[in-house]
Amino acid sequence: MSADxxxxxxxxxxxxxxxxxxxxxTASDRRPTPRVGVFVCHCGxxxxxxxxxxxxxxxxxxxxxxxxxEDYQYMxxxxxxxxxVDAVSQHNLNRIxxxxxxxxxxxxxxxxxxxxxxxNPYLCEISNIREHCSxxxxxxxxxxxxxxxxxxxxxxxxxxxxxxDTTSTPVTKRALVIGGGIAGIQAALDIAGSGYEVILVxxxxxxxxxxxxxxxTFPTLDCASCIFTPKIVEVAQNENIKLLAYSEVESVSGFVxxxxxxxxxxxxxxxxxxxxxxxxxxxxxxxxxxxxxxxGLVVHNPDKPRKPFGKRxxxxxxxxxxxxxxATIDRENCRYYQAGKCKVCEKVCGPKAIRFDQxxxxxxxxxxxxxxxxxxxxxxxxxxxxxxxxxYENVIDGLQLERMLSAAGPTAGDIRRPSDGKVPKEVVWIQxxxxxxxxxxxxxxxxxxxxxxxxxxxxxxxxxxxxxxYVFYMDIxxxxxxxxxxxxxxxxxxxxxxxxxxxxxxxxxxxxxxxxGMDTLSGSQIEIPADMVVLxxxxxxQHGTEEFARKLRxxxxxxxxxxxxxxxxxxxxxxxxxxxxxxxxxxxxxIPDTVAQAGCAASKVLNxxxxxxxxxxxxxxxxxxxxxxxxxxxxxxxxxxxxxxDEKKHIVVVEDVLCQGCGACRAACPSSACELKNFxxxxxxxxxxxxx
Amino acid sequence: MKxxxxxxxxxxxxxxxxxxxxxxxxxxxxxxxxxxxxxPIAADMDVPPNQxxxxxxxxxxxEALRLKTIWLCASCETCTTRCPRxxxxxxxxxxxxxxxIQKGIRSPERAVTLFNKIFLSTVKRYGRVFEMELIxxxxxxxxxxxxxxxxxxxxxxxxxxxxxxxxTGRKMANTxxxxxxxxxxxxxxxxxxxxxxx
Numbered sequence: 014m015s016a017d018x019x020x021x022x023x024x025x026x027x028x029x030x031x032x033x034x035x036x037x038x039t040a041s042d043r044r045p046t047p048r049v050g051v052f053v054c055h056c057g058x059x060x061x062x063x064x065x066x067x068x069x070x071x072x073x074x075x076x077x078x079x080x081x082x083e084d085y086q087y088m089x090x091x092x093x094x095x096x097x098v099d100a101v102s103q104h105n106l107n108r109i110x111x112x113x114x115x116x117x118x119x120x121x122x123x124x125x126x127x128x129x130x131x132x133n134p135y136l137c138e139i140s141n142i143r144e145h146c147s148x149x150x151x152x153x154x155x156x157x158x159x160x161x162x163x164x165x166x167x168x169x170x171x172x173x174x175x176x177x178d179t180t181s182t183p184v185t186k187r188a189l190v191i192g193g194g195i196a197g198i199q200a201a202l203d204i205a206g207s208g209y210e211v212i213l214v215x216x217x218x219x220x221x222x223x224x225x226x227x228x229x230t231f232p233t234l235d236c237a238s239c240i241f242t243p244k245i246v247e248v249a250q251n252e253n254i255k256l257l258a259y260s261e262v263e264s265v266s267g268f269v270x271x272x273x274x275x276x277x278x279x280x281x282x283x284x285x286x287x288x289x290x291x292x293x294x295x296x297x298x299x300x301x302x303x304x305x306x307x308x309g310l311v312v313h314n315p316d317k318p319r320k321p322f323g324k325r326x327x328x329x330x331x332x333x334x335x336x337x338x339x340a341t342i343d344r345e346n347c348r349y350y351q352a353g354k355c356k357v358c359e360k361v362c363g364p365k366a367i368r369f370d371q372x373x374x375x376x377x378x379x380x381x382x383x384x385x386x387x388x389x390x391x392x393x394x395x396x397x398x399x400x401x402x403x404x405y406e407n408v409i410d411g412l413q414l415e416r417m418l419s420a421a422g423p424t425a426g427d428i429r430r431p432s433d434g435k436v437p438k439e440v441v442w443i444q445x446x447x448x449x450x451x452x453x454x455x456x457x458x459x460x461x462x463x464x465x466x467x468x469x470x471x472x473x474x475x476x477x478x479x480x481x482x483y484v485f486y487m488d489i490x491x492x493x494x495x496x497x498x499x500x501x502x503x504x505x506x507x508x509x510x511x512x513x514x515x516x517x518x519x520x521x522x523x524x525x526x527x528x529x530g531m532d533t534l535s536g537s538q539i540e541i542p543a544d545m546v547v548l549x550x551x552x553x554x555q556h557g558t559e560e561f562a563r564k565l566r567x568x569x570x571x572x573x574x575x576x577x578x579x580x581x582x583x584x585x586x587x588x589x590x591x592x593x594x595x596x597x598x599x600x601x602x603x604i605p606d607t608v609a610q611a612g613c614a615a616s617k618v619l620n621x622x623x624x625x626x627x628x629x630x631x632x633x634x635x636x637x638x639x640x641x642x643x644x645x646x647x648x649x650x651x652x653x654x655x656x657x658x659d660e661k662k663h664i665v666v667v668e669d670v671l672c673q674g675c676g677a678c679r680a681a682c683p684s685s686a687c688e689l690k691n692f693x694x695x696x697x698x699x700x701x702x703x704x705x
Numbered sequence: 706m707k708x709x710x711x712x713x714x715x716x717x718x719x720x721x722x723x724x725x726x727x728x729x730x731x732x733x734x735x736x737x738x739x740x741x742x743x744x745p746i747a748a749d750m751d752v753p754p755n756q757x758x759x760x761x762x763x764x765x766x767x768e769a770l771r772l773k774t775i776w777l778c779a780s781c782e783t784c785t786t787r788c789p790r791x792x793x794x795x796x797x798x799x800x801x802x803x804x805x806i807q808k809g810i811r812s813p814e815r816a817v818t819l820f821n822k823i824f825l826s827t828v829k830r831y832g833r834v835f836e837m838e839l840i841x842x843x844x845x846x847x848x849x850x851x852x853x854x855x856x857x858x859x860x861x862x863x864x865x866x867x868x869x870x871x872x873t874g875r876k877m878a879n880t881x882x883x884x885x886x887x888x889x890x891x892x893x894x895x896x897x898x899x900x901x902x903x
Contacts, residue, residue: 504735510762512763534756539707539708539763540709540710
């Protein structure tokens with residue numbers, strides 16, 4: 014360690030800098046006299062073409078405190094870095110400035126080099142004369158002046174810099190996966206497969222998500238249950254996975270490596286450990302209500318009109334392969350909870366698993382990383398009044414048709430129209446219902462509709478040979494392995510008629526739905542008297558995502574999905590370290606992409622777990638105890654939950670490991686009591702003074 | 706134009722006939738428009754070639770058979786050569802013309818019919834086309850007597866316009882015409898009027 018490290022002062026002391034101090038002793042007095050080395054990079058011709066690098070180094074060399082100023086072709090090269098190391102020992106330097114590209118590029122490189130030379134790495138600063146200067150200017154003279162000015166400001170900043178030490182915290186090698194759809198299941202299996210414990214939290218009574226609802230899947234047309242249920246069973250059997258179904262995350266505190274999560278285990282009114290999932294209670298329950306697992310789809314049963322297809326009891330198991338396979342009472346529809354009488358389920362239950370007095374329970378789990386895989390839902394009914402969505406029984410959405418197509422669905426795979434249970438001979442699909450419709454607030458493409466529509470028309474044709482499928486579309490987006498071929502097959506071999514244009518309106522005439530559309534390819538107005546209409550409704554984020562994101566302190570993107578840290582380069586990371594995303598909660602996604610992304614999120618978690626400890630960035634905020642009035646404004650401004658009120662002293666304290674050094678607290682503080690290490694107000698004033 | 710689409714009218718038998726005659730699957734077309742983009746006559750057509758296929762895809766056959774487009778098509782086969790879905794559009798146009806003739810639908814392009822008629826009659830008579838007679842009869846038939854007259858001397862001196870017909874290949878042509886007649890009389894469309902347009 015250098016002399017700087019030894020004389021490192023405590024944070025409260027440097028907060029006094031800008032304030033008058035009676036004793037006359039300031040932190041800057043305690044800093045050693047700066048001996049600065051400046052290295053100006055040519056970056057090939059990137060900088061040297063526009064900026065006279067020689068002049069920059071000559072001018073900077075004249076500044077007080079600058080011991081040596083040199084220029085070199087590529088500072089980031091090995092000889093370039095060696096120049097810095099040599100200069101530190103030869104000239105006894107204690108501060109280094111590299112005038113080069115953006116600190117985003119090579120700050121870590123140069124800080125490492127400085128560390129190698131025996132200095133504290135935080136005593137190295139970058140003067141960005143490429144992105145901020147040479148790349149954006151043409152006039153050589155003016156660009157050179159600007160490069161000198163930029164370097165002068167950095168010189169002022171570095172005079173006030175202190176040595177900083179990183180701190181390290183241990184990593185809890187357990188993961189939390191939120192959401193038990195295909196994304197969450199895949200991520201949980203991948204993490205658990207590497208030997209780490211996973212807690213899988215699912216809001217509904219069983220894991221499975223949307224994929225469990227599907228019939229067959231594109232582009233291979235294999236049945237969703239056949240490929241998915243083995244994974245569901247694997248989750249249940251994996252000793253490393255702790256499955257908490259019918260549970261919701263209440264709160265998350267802590268930070269990467271050490272999160273503390275409170276989970277609400279909702280009362281099922283059934284003892285999970287006793288229930289065998291035999292299903293007798295679900296059959297005997299006298300109540301029949303629309304089933305959310307069938308998306309509320311109820312199909313008329315011509316043989317038994319009073320027993321339509323698709324309803325469930327108030328006590329239910331959503332599907333045969335459910336995990337955990339235990340019954341759940343829907344209290345809102347249960348006669349006992351609503352009217353105080355019934356208890357039929359309790360009477361018929363062999364193992365005596367019904368617990369009417371069960372209460373919600375809160376459990377606390379400690380984890381090191383979190384994967385959010387809460388998925389999507391589709392546009393709510395009633396939004397598209399012109400299509401009679403939610404008004405006409407025979408206008409259904411794509412997921413409802415999936416339930417019909419599923420062999421385990423209400424109609425056991427038969428296509429029946431809801432109103433009278435007849436086989437529909439002419440079915441119209443409408444794509445982009447909501448998607449790409451700014452008037453409905455959804456500017457984006459839902460990505461999966463083109464493919465599942467083509468798939469559904471093919472499956473329809475397989476079941477109704479003399480039926481005719483029509484698709485109204487705007488564009489066909491079939492980018493993906495074997496996707497284009499799949500759509501072509503629907504058009505050419507299965508005879509699905511594609512009509513290019515949006516439908517204007519749907520109305521009922523007799524038992525037909527009149528679909529009024531347009532085929533822009535032939536320029537003709539089209540009217541189709543259809544038996545059933547299927548809407549490919551837009552994919553929207555799971556409800557409550559906004560509040561959920563606030564709980565986890567992750568960002569929300571412009572369309573309400575959880576935002577990734579970088580759309581291209583960090584697609585599974587969020588703005589909060591240690592929290593990752595997978596599946597449709599990031600953006601609409603099909604199954605192949607979701608599985609790939611879940612695997613990616615799992616590998617990021619494993620990457621984190623390969624460390625026993627994590628080092629945290631030392632550029633964090635500090636509070637001047639004498640100036641802080643304890644107003645607490647900064648606590649609200651902090652997006653990372655890093656500030657707490659010290660109730661005894663009535664001032665705010667910073668939790669260094671949580672602080673990300675964003676500076677929001679500093680802007681919020683009315684008493685100027687907040688400072689960011691090495692980004693102090695005093696330093697900035699000096700920087701501004703240097704060029705004005 | 707407004708159309709009501711029903712499944713039983715979507716693929717009438719006549720579409721199958723068109724597909725058999727042309728050897729093409731109408732559904733193959735994905736309406737990229739490359740045929741129309743390269744068609745040298747598209748600008749003079751009432752609808753571009755891709756829309757003819759589109760009308761067939763949606764079962765609007767009667768409309769397609771009454772188009773000028775099918776008669777203006779010169780069978781240059783630029784469309785056929787360039788089609789990414791390998792649809793032989795020129796063959797489809799041929800099939801449409803055949804069916805139009807069989808159904809007795811008058812071509813909206815009278816000059817095209819007249820030209821075809823005169824062209825074939827000269828070939829039948831001499832074994833190959835005799836330009837002088839062709840031009841004379843065509844101009845008379847269209848009541849446009851002096852059309853292209855100024856070009857005649859130049860063509861004549863270049864040896865492109867002969868005063869007398871050339872009888873080479875007459876025998877061969879006769880065989881072809883006889884074969885056609887034989888096929889026609891033994892074929893399924895015996896009672897259809899022959900040579901309405903030809």
